[in-house]
């Protein structure tokens with residue numbers, strides 16, 4: 001039985017997409033590989049996976065089911081500021097972790113690393129809490145847009161310097177429910193308006 005509906009089924013959402021970059025099946029296959037690698041590396045340690053809401057939740061849900069060793073999960077939420085404020089290194093925590101992370105092996109899970117500024121802020125914050133280890137896992141990365149160099153231990157795919165939606169990624173809170181990832185038509189995507 002098919003696991004996903006075809007893109008056309010998504011009606012007005014699909015009509016806003018100019019090009020599909022990663023199909024649901026391609027994402028699924030890559031996430032299974034990532035889970036296998038993480039399971040091998042963390043065997044015997046019971047890592048804590050930390051995700052930043054909301055964009056990460058479909059990836060996190062699929063990734064944890066591809067991990068075959070015991071794990072725990074926790075989430076943070078940050079306020080999205082304007083990009084100029086973000087560049088100055090300000091990120092406001094809207095929801096902090098439920099539990100302390102000192103002595104824990106932490107795997108920080110992201111949907112997409114764009115400039116890296118948000119991630120840099122959060123990693124410094126988490127590092128100050130004394131984890132036994134802190135590594136980064138991201139589904140997507142835009143290498144051309146990086147302003148800060150952060151070591152990424154697990155990466156799903158590189159993205160071009162383009163705004164994409166689907167599989168958790170939104171444009172004005174829409175498109176998160178698409179099972180594939182694609183680019184928006186120029187008449188739909190109007191940054192700064």
Ligand code: IMP
Nearest residue numbers: 113114115116117118162163164169170
């Ligand atoms: P950074 O601080 O520039 O790395 O911002 C990363 C955050 O921006 C991600 O967690 C996303 O919420 C958002 N973001 C970056 N690129 C995209 C995109 O192409 N589509 C949707 N959201 C994006």
Ligand code: MG
Nearest residue numbers: 055080169170
């Ligand atoms: Mg977002």
